[in-house]
């Protein structure tokens with residue numbers, strides 16, 4: 001058999017697993033006939049699918065390869081390993097948080113001490129003046145940057161337009177490139193990009209909770225440009241499509257959510273915000289364009305830039321809360337309280353995050369650890385903040401390659 005045949009087997013396997021878990025297939029734009037086959041009749045039994053994952057993995061691992069096929073093979077093997085681990089979970093196997101993260105995302109998440117979070121909170125206490133706990137002061141300050149509901153769309157559209165303009169200077173997107181926004185309620189996430197194929201995405205924004213203005217660029221860049229939308233579009237263009245544009249690699253027509261690809265996807269989506277808006281450019285754009293558009297005082301923007309630096313440290317509190325909760329050391333209330341204390345969420349936001357953890361489990365590491373690992377890798381290739389063009393080049397190369405976390409030399 002050839003890699004092309006194993007790739008087809010892998011895609012059909014992922015689609016079949018999707019029958020057992022509606023969250024598993026995040027995007028698919030391969031042959032509709034394969035989807036129809038996967039969706040017909042009763043779902044194939046889990047043990048049969050697991051054996052299929054192992055069979056493809058073993059055959060790919062033992063195959064003779066052409067010199068330029070190594071990354072492709074590593075990608076397939078990494079993805080297949082995660083599919084097998086996810087099938088074991090669906091069959092009832094309980095992984096520890098760290099083992100699950102390693103099996104699905106190829107990294108063992110390091111532990112962050114409470115002392116590290118306490119130090120970040122102390123620095124935040126210097127930035128946020130006033131009385132009461134730093135958590136209370138943060139929430140009061142945050143209320144002053146909530147975007148009024150009737151301005152949310154205008155602010156998002158402005159952020160998307162700017163992020164898109166900046167990205168298009170550095171990445172060649174399909175001519176059909178399109179990104180539309182829908183507003184929804186009743187979800188465990190705050191925003192989600194649904195890639196539709198042919199360079200188009202629908203992004204859904206959850207309006208259950210108030211939206212602070214710093215979400216605008218998070219959303220425009222993370223979900224859109226140069227984040228998830230661009231990542232999917234470039235992989236489709238470069239690999240999934242047939243020649244002459246692409247290489248006709250079928251495995252890139254499907255995106256299984258619980259797989260190493262997600263660490264790259266979330267890590268590049270988060271780091272992409274800084275690639276598109278390096279250094280003080282983010283502050284300048286927010287202060288001069290988005291704050292006035294939202295009817296908020298631009299004087300607040302400077303302080304939020306400093307707050308955001310500490311939030312990057314506190315983002316790792318999600319991993320500690322999820323590890324404690326999923327491994328049974330924290331009950332739900334204690335995990336929510338941990339998030340309120342260390343990730344500065346409101347009680348409602350902490351409850352929403354626990355619902356996310358219930359569904360997505362160790363996936364939470366992909367945001368913070370993914371960003372850290374992607375930043376390290378891009379900077380190691382010379383893509384530092386002092387050299388924005390080089391940073392763009394390394395970044396675009398990463399999001400248009402089959403590279404998985406192990407390929408980042410971790």
Ligand SMILES: [Zn+2]
Nearest residue numbers: 222228266269
């Ligand atoms: Zn994301």
